[in-house]
Amino acid sequence: MANKSDNFRVPGWVQAPVSSIHQWTENLFSVRLDTRLSAFEAGQYTWLADGDADADAATLQAIAQPYSILSAPTDNALEFFFYTQIGGELSRRLARLQVGDNVWVKQSAEGNLTLSCVNDAETLCLLATGTGVAPFISMLATNNPWQRFKRVVLVYAVRHWQDLRYREFFEELKKRYPLQFELIAFVSREPVPAAETNAVNGHIPASLESGELETKAGVILTPHNSQIMLCGNPGMVKDAIAVLQARGFSDNKPAGSGQLSYEAYW
Secondary structure, eight states: OOOTTTTSEETTEEEEEEEEEEEOSSSEEEEEESOOOSOOOTTOEEEEEOOOTTOOHHHHHHHOEEEEOOSOTTOSSEEEEEEHHHHOHHHHHHHTOOTTOEEEEESSOBOSOSGGGSOOOSEEEEEEEGGGGHHHHHHHTSSHHHHHOSEEEEEEEESSGGGOOOHHHHHHHHHHSTTTEEEEEEESSSOOOTTOTTEEESOHHHHHHHTHHHHHHTOOOOTTTEEEEEEEOHHHHHHHHHHHHHTTOOBOOSTTSSSEEEEEOO
16 A cells, blocks of 8 residues: 655655544544555564654654554554653653644664564463553464464553453453453453453453463463563563562563563653
């Protein structure tokens, strides 16, 4: 698909028009840009910047911020998911955009939080907080996890129940892969709705340590049968890794050497 703004290029960047913007809550937004990268792998991120059409590459790189790509590599648009209270000034400016406004997008994706960097296993467990779920949504929209893993468990932690977004997508996955996919929601700052039987009040690291998470998911996570990927709040990532390392899990660095792959991301 050709970019509508091909006339506004600088080396390595393209100006992409906003095709839609969705305000989920006061501070939680999704934006879709009418452009594609030349190539990227689900789980990677790229850089976004706002600025004048005549900006140069050095200026853009100085003001740009990295955002994980939520859309699948086969999608005809790029989608990003961000939280304005934590994301900084650029996220707040992105939240004020209107359809048709332009955003600079770096054309090369980066990052190793990808399924090509992990070994096959019986279980793939994805641990996310907040907008850190974005790279995992990108992965789950591809065929890769469903062809390689017997069980796929997404653990998605939010502060408030209303922050749990993309529920329709998860419901569709559950219909499509009823014996393969499991979503476990964590809510930390309010009671879980009574009807939500697969949700937990609390935090991921404590639930890993107590065994509650595995009971809810119906799996036992071991270094011999699982690959675990983590993305989100740096505190969650650090604490969850400490629990898992105490159980024998090791970092997947270099790629394929262990069972833990992670990226701190607000």
